[in-house]
Amino acid sequence: MTIHLPDTSGGSRAYEPRQEPVVPAAGLPLRSRVVFSAAHVVADPLRTSADAPAAVDWDATLAFRRHLWGHGLGVAEAMDTAQRGMGLDWPVAAELIRRSSAEARSAGGRIACGVGTDQLTGPAATLAEVTSAYEEQLAVVEAAGSQAILMASRALAAVAKGPEDYLEVYGHLLRQCADPVILHWLGPMFDPALAGYWGSDDLDAATETFLEVIAAHPDKVDGIKISLLDADREVALRRRLPEGVRCYTGDDFHYPELIEGDEEGFSHALLGIFDPLAPLAASAVSALDTGDAAGFRGLLDPTVGLSRHLFEAPTRFYKTGVVLLAWLAGHQEHFTMVGGLQSARSLPHLARAYELADQVGLFPDPALAEVRMRGLLAVYGVDA
Numbered sequence: 001m002t003i004h005l006p007d008t009s010g011g012s013r014a015y016e017p018r019q020e021p022v023v024p025a026a027g028l029p030l031r032s033r034v035v036f037s038a039a040h041v042v043a044d045p046l047r048t049s050a051d052a053p054a055a056v057d058w059d060a061t062l063a064f065r066r067h068l069w070g071h072g073l074g075v076a077e078a079m080d081t082a083q084r085g086m087g088l089d090w091p092v093a094a095e096l097i098r099r100s101s102a103e104a105r106s107a108g109g110r111i112a113c114g115v116g117t118d119q120l121t122g123p124a125a126t127l128a129e130v131t132s133a134y135e136e137q138l139a140v141v142e143a144a145g146s147q148a149i150l151m152a153s154r155a156l157a158a159v160a161k162g163p164e165d166y167l168e169v170y171g172h173l174l175r176q177c178a179d180p181v182i183l184h185w186l187g188p189m190f191d192p193a194l195a196g197y198w199g200s201d202d203l204d205a206a207t208e209t210f211l212e213v214i215a216a217h218p219d220k221v222d223g224i225k226i227s228l229l230d231a232d233r234e235v236a237l238r239r240r241l242p243e244g245v246r247c248y249t250g251d252d253f254h255y256p257e258l259i260e261g262d263e264e265g266f267s268h269a270l271l272g273i274f275d276p277l278a279p280l281a282a283s284a285v286s287a288l289d290t291g292d293a294a295g296f297r298g299l300l301d302p303t304v305g306l307s308r309h310l311f312e313a314p315t316r317f318y319k320t321g322v323v324l325l326a327w328l329a330g331h332q333e334h335f336t337m338v339g340g341l342q343s344a345r346s347l348p349h350l351a352r353a354y355e356l357a358d359q360v361g362l363f364p365d366p367a368l369a370e371v372r373m374r375g376l377l378a379v380y381g382v383d384a
Helices: 058-070 090-107 127-143 154-159 163-176 203-216 231-238 255-260 278-289 293-310 315-328 338-343 347-359 366-379
Strands: 003-006 012-015 035-038 074-077 111-115 147-150 181-186 221-227 246-249 268-271
Touching: 003 347, 003 366, 035 278, 058 074, 058 090, 074 090, 090 111, 090 127, 111 127, 111 181, 127 147, 127 154, 127 163, 154 163, 163 203, 181 203, 203 221, 203 231, 221 231, 231 246, 231 255, 246 255, 246 268, 255 268, 255 278, 255 293, 278 293, 293 315, 293 347, 315 338, 315 347, 315 366, 347 366
Parallel strands: 035 074, 035 268, 074 111, 111 147, 147 181, 181 221, 221 246
Antiparallel strands: 003 012
C-alpha cells in the first residue's frame, strides 16, 4: 500500500513499503572483529520533559541492550548515543552504567561504559577538578565491573592550555586504571565544544599528542575509538598504533571499508549506527568471520546511505533518527526522547530515514513500521 512521504521541497513522494523483512542470520559469537553498538536510552514518556532531569524507562532500555547482546554485539554504554551531555546527566548515567553492567553479567554480554566529566556543570573547572571528575566516574564504572571508555571532556577542552595539559590528565588517569581502557576521540562535528581537542585545531598536531598518550601507556590502552568521519586519517592513525592496541572505528560514514580493512590491518567497531543496524551488522561480521568479504560488503554497503542521512549536519542530532527507528522497529512503544530531542529533526528528515531503513529491510515487522510512520505523519497534519 502506497504511503506519501513529505520531502524538503514542501511536496511529497509516493513510496511502496516492502512487505517482507530481511531475515538476519542467527546471533552467533563474532570472532574476527570486536563490535560494540553505542546504545540509546528509552525515555519514560509519562515523566519526561525538556527542562527536567532525564526520566528513563529502565525496562525498555535494558530490553534493548538484551536485543543487542542477542545478536552478538557488545554494548557501549552511557556514550554520546545515550545522549550524554544532551539530556542525560551524570546521576542518571551512573545509574544506567550500574543497571546495564549488572544486566550484562546476567546475559553474558560484553559491555564498556563511558567515563567523562559531565558532572562539572558550573563555572570553568581547573585541571585538578577535571581530573577529579574523571576519577569519580572511573570509580563507578570499575565498581560496576565494566570496561572503561575515557570519553573526550568538554571541561578539559575548555580549560586546557595546550597538549601538555592533555598529557598530564590522561597520563594520571591511565596510571591508575585497573584494566586497559578505550580512549575516545570525538570530533567537533559530534560536539562543537570539543573543537581543538588534544591541544590543537590542527588535526595532524592533535594526532601526535594522542599517539604520545598511547605510547606512554600501551599496557593500559585496549584500543582507541576515533570519530572524525575521515577514513584516510583513521587508516593512517591505525597503522601507527602500538602492537596490541585496537582501533575501533567510530566513522558512521565509512564503516564497511574500515571494518573490512586492507593488507595492513582493519578496524574493530564502536558505532552509533550499529544501534539500529544491529541484526544486519551482526550478519555482516558473521560473513566476515568465514572469510566472505563480498558477503560482508553486500550486507553493509547498502546501509551507508541511511547512516549518512542520520548523521548529516548537524551531526549531533543523529540520536533522533536512531530512536525513531527503534520505535518503528518495535523496540519501544513511543517516539519520545529525554530532553525533548525528538523534535531536533524535521519531518522530511524523519520520513526519509523511514524510507531508507525500510529499503534495506531493517524492520522486523514492516507493516508495524508503516502504521507507526503513518501515525507520526498524522500528528504533523500530513495525510499519507
